[in-house]
Amino acid sequence: MTGPQPVILGEMPSLAKLYVNAAATAARRRxxxxxxxxxxxxxxxxxxGVKAEVTTLTxxxxxxxxxxxDVLPAGFLHALAFPLAMxxxxxxxxxxxxxxxxxxxxxxxxxxxxxxxxxxxxxxxxEKLRGHRAGTVFDVVAxxxxxxxxxxxxRGVSTYLSKGVFLPGIDKPTVPTVPSAFSAPDPTALxxxxxxxxxxxAAVSGDFNPxxxxxxxxxxxxxxRSVAHGMYLASRALADVGAVKGDSFSWDVAFxxxxxxxxxxxxxxxxxxxxxxxxxxxxYVAWNARSGRKHFSGSVAAL
Amino acid sequence: xxxxxxxxxGPQESAPAAAPAAAPQLRNAVVxxxxxxxxxxxxxxxxxxxxxxxxxxALEGLIARFGLQDERIGEVAAGAVLKHSRDFxxxxxxxxxxALAAETPAYDLQQACATGLEAVLGLANKIKLGQIDSAIxxxxxxxxxxxxxxxxxxxxxxxxxxxxxTIPQRLRILSRLRPRDLAPDAPNTGEPRTGLSMGxxxxxxxxxxxxTREAQDELAFNSHRNxxxxxxxxxxxxxxxxxxxxGKDANLRADxxxxxxxxxxxxxxxxxxxxxxxxxxxxxxxxxxxxxxLLASEEWADAHGLPKLATVLDGEAAAVDFVHGKDxxxxxxxxxxxxxxxxxxxxxxxxxxxxxHEAFAGTVLSTLAAWEDEEFGRNxxxxxxxxxxxxxxxxxVNGSSLxxxxxxxxxxxxxxxxxxxxxxxxxxxxxxxxxxxxSVCAAGGQGVVAVLEAR
Numbered sequence: 001m002t003g004p005q006p007v008i009l010g011e012m013p014s015l016a017k018l019y020v021n022a023a024a025t026a027a028r029r030r031x032x033x034x035x036x037x038x039x040x041x042x043x044x045x046x047x048x049g050v051k052a053e054v055t056t057l058t059x060x061x062x063x064x065x066x067x068x069x070d071v072l073p074a075g076f077l078h079a080l081a082f083p084l085a086m087x088x089x090x091x092x093x094x095x096x097x098x099x100x101x102x103x104x105x106x107x108x109x110x111x112x113x114x115x116x117x118x119x120x121x122x123x124x125x126x127e128k129l130r131g132h133r134a135g136t137v138f139d140v141v142a143x144x145x146x147x148x149x150x151x152x153x154x155r156g157v158s159t160y161l162s163k164g165v166f167l168p169g170i171d172k173p174t175v176p177t178v179p180s181a182f183s184a185p186d187p188t189a190l191x192x193x194x195x196x197x198x199x200x201x202a203a204v205s206g207d208f209n210p211x212x213x214x215x216x217x218x219x220x221x222x223x224x225r226s227v228a229h230g231m232y233l234a235s236r237a238l239a240d241v242g243a244v245k246g247d248s249f250s251w252d253v254a255f256x257x258x259x260x261x262x263x264x265x266x267x268x269x270x271x272x273x274x275x276x277x278x279x280x281x282x283x284y285v286a287w288n289a290r291s292g293r294k295h296f297s298g299s300v301a302a303l
Numbered sequence: 304x305x306x307x308x309x310x311x312x313g314p315q316e317s318a319p320a321a322a323p324a325a326a327p328q329l330r331n332a333v334v335x336x337x338x339x340x341x342x343x344x345x346x347x348x349x350x351x352x353x354x355x356x357x358x359x360x361a362l363e364g365l366i367a368r369f370g371l372q373d374e375r376i377g378e379v380a381a382g383a384v385l386k387h388s389r390d391f392x393x394x395x396x397x398x399x400x401x402a403l404a405a406e407t408p409a410y411d412l413q414q415a416c417a418t419g420l421e422a423v424l425g426l427a428n429k430i431k432l433g434q435i436d437s438a439i440x441x442x443x444x445x446x447x448x449x450x451x452x453x454x455x456x457x458x459x460x461x462x463x464x465x466x467x468x469t470i471p472q473r474l475r476i477l478s479r480l481r482p483r484d485l486a487p488d489a490p491n492t493g494e495p496r497t498g499l500s501m502g503x504x505x506x507x508x509x510x511x512x513x514x515t516r517e518a519q520d521e522l523a524f525n526s527h528r529n530x531x532x533x534x535x536x537x538x539x540x541x542x543x544x545x546x547x548x549x550g551k552d553a554n555l556r557a558d559x560x561x562x563x564x565x566x567x568x569x570x571x572x573x574x575x576x577x578x579x580x581x582x583x584x585x586x587x588x589x590x591x592x593x594x595x596x597l598l599a600s601e602e603w604a605d606a607h608g609l610p611k612l613a614t615v616l617d618g619e620a621a622a623v624d625f626v627h628g629k630d631x632x633x634x635x636x637x638x639x640x641x642x643x644x645x646x647x648x649x650x651x652x653x654x655x656x657x658x659x660h661e662a663f664a665g666t667v668l669s670t671l672a673a674w675e676d677e678e679f680g681r682n683x684x685x686x687x688x689x690x691x692x693x694x695x696x697x698x699x700v701n702g703s704s705l706x707x708x709x710x711x712x713x714x715x716x717x718x719x720x721x722x723x724x725x726x727x728x729x730x731x732x733x734x735x736x737x738x739x740x741x742s743v744c745a746a747g748g749q750g751v752v753a754v755l756e757a758r
Contacts, residue, residue, distance in 0.1 A: 054547055054548065055351055058352060058356070058547075059351065061356070062353070067356075067359050067363070068355070068356035068359060068360070069359070069363055070360070070545075070546060070547065117548055243401055243402040244373075246372075246402075
């Protein structure tokens with residue numbers, strides 16, 4: 001790997017502190033008019049020997065509807081690595097403000113299963129700063145290996161949009177992407193999401209971002225109501241695909257309209273088979289059951 | 304498909320309509336193998352795990368062991384004794400969450416502690432009849448994640464509220480609520496008709512059959528010693544998959560001794576004075592766990608290249624009139640075994656392994672005492688004398704519930720998988736296949752027993 005030496009953190013950073021720090025940094029930069037340049041930091045952050053907590057794992061599996069095996073679900077690994085990813089975005093040399101950042105999509109490669117009994121090495125970095133019609137986009141790359149081993153077992157790429165932030169020297173795409181017309185198919189599942197959905201996922205993922213927690217905290221940050229975590233929704237779709245995906249698979253999701261809580265979400269999962277009848281992939285799409293507006297779509301495919 | 308006997312020679316149309324129907328030839332149902340998760344003590348490793356989680360984990364290990372991914376199994380039957388009402392389709396939900404083909408049908412059953420063995424017998428019968436070619440029997444129980452119901456008072460109010468149409472109606476219904484209605488209703492091990500716990504019932508039986516404290520402690524000690532030795536010998540390597548960080552039955556005390564067991568105070572039948580002999584050491588603790596057993600026709604096992612460990616020869620259920628003390632609550636197997644062996648032309652001497660479920664050490668010893676009792680044999684079993692004695696060196700040779708623990712519905716599957724493996728290893732005995740007897744007592748004065756034969 002090129003670039004500077006990774007920063008090895010002694011323990012998993014606290015998300016709560018990171019959120020507070022991010023808000024303070026954003027405010028300071030706004031008041032002072034300073035910014036941290038126009039390039040992403042190159043160094044990665046690492047935490048070694050992390051162990052998943054079994055009580056949290058079980059609660060996560062129950063909430064998401066995953067079979068409660070000893071294998072860490074792909075979405076659980078995302079949540080596990082999330083504070084580390086946030087710590088990179090919290091660096092002083094990270095050029096974009098964290099508050100108001102929008103999660104556009106996620107792409108996970110689960111190469112081999114990881115069990116909760118294994119100690120894990122986690123690594124995160126940011127890359128690919130680029131323009132977007134509505135702001136600036138970049139990727140957070142998180143990687144998980146069994147402790148002390150080189151073999152990559154899980155890799156997640158999260159794409160974020162810093163809305164309304166245009167950095168000098170980074171061009172907007174000239175052709176705006178036209179949202180494709182969506183006509184809802186017949187759903188294979190209906191989710192009734194209560195107002196407590198965000199709090200429930202925060203409890204198992206550790207992501208207590210105020211926009212997910214309550215109407216009041218969401219309003220304080222400029223939203224009309226609280227919204228469901230994107231990764232909660234995508235993880236439920238992944239769980240719905242089921243055991244057919246096997247031990248190694250890819251899992252993509254693209255988020256469109258946020259899911260304001262409470263919500264009725266309709267979901268369709270369609271299976272694509274290969275020539276000999278084996279499972280190749282499951283495509284999913286979710287929409288507002290009342291308005292028909294598309295919330296997110298994605299795919300789980302055999303590796 | 305093959306056709307039996309004479310009718311095979313002629314075309315079907317010309318078969319005489321009035322020909323007497325030949326008795327259908329039953330085929331064999333074999334035990335291919337089993338898988339369970341280690342049993343945990345209540346409040347231990349599986350505290351947060353639901354029945355669905357644990358049965359799913361045991362099934363997933365079975366699927367992995369025998370390569371059953373995407374396989375459509377003839378039928379899966381399992382159950383739990385302590386079951387949430389939301390788990391009405393527990394087994395089917397577990398199948399849907401597993402790597403088995405989604406086209407695998409499943410049903411739940413429940414016969415208290417005999418659930419697991421009854422699941423094996425029912426599915427084996429379907430295989431013998433040719434209705435299915437493969438089956439998975441299972442059982443699971445959690446005393447940690449037990450269902451708690453609302454009180455009858457609150458339940459009545461909630462149901463009436465649901466039916467009410469107007470606000471005044473709702474207020475009137477709500478006004479019926481009393482503080483005591485908010486106390487939850489937790490399950491207990493008491494018999495509904497007697498109010499006595501299972502331990503208190505057994506204490507009466509233990510005293511009736513004059514089973515000594517020393518004999519019970521010795522049986523408990525042997526259970527721990529045998530189970531520990533079985534682990535040391537690697538016996539469970541292909542019978543158990545670790546779950547939630549637990550690799551061995553948590554209740555196992557490899558270092559226990561008769562002396563240590565003798566120091567424990569009686570917990571059941573304390574009003575019996577000197578006859579109070581049942582302690583936490585010679586009674587089974589509340590446990591969490593799950594087990595599964597793969598059954599098949601011989602053809603299915605051969606076609607899939609899977610082992611045939613043992614044949615499910617026959618099974619028998621019995622029940623006793625325990626309510627007013629005619630027989631002890633857990634004494635039904637004392638009646639079921641003589642009937643089962645007689646039907647198959649067998650005696651206790653024809654059995655090479657006895658797997659008598661240790662609900663309490665006193666249960667096993669009371670059953671053996673009844674079989675050795677002349678009067679019981681004559682008056683209750685209708686025999687010429689005592690039913691007989693067993694060779695104690697053949698009893699629970701790899702440990703049983705006192706050491707392993709007893710997640711109610713999971714015990715049958717634990718025993719069937721272990722016994723099938725033991726029988727297969729033993730092979731023929733004096734020109735006949737090795738035989739094993741399973742006896743499981745159950746709440747409600749019931750018992751289910753079975754005979755397996757080595758392959």
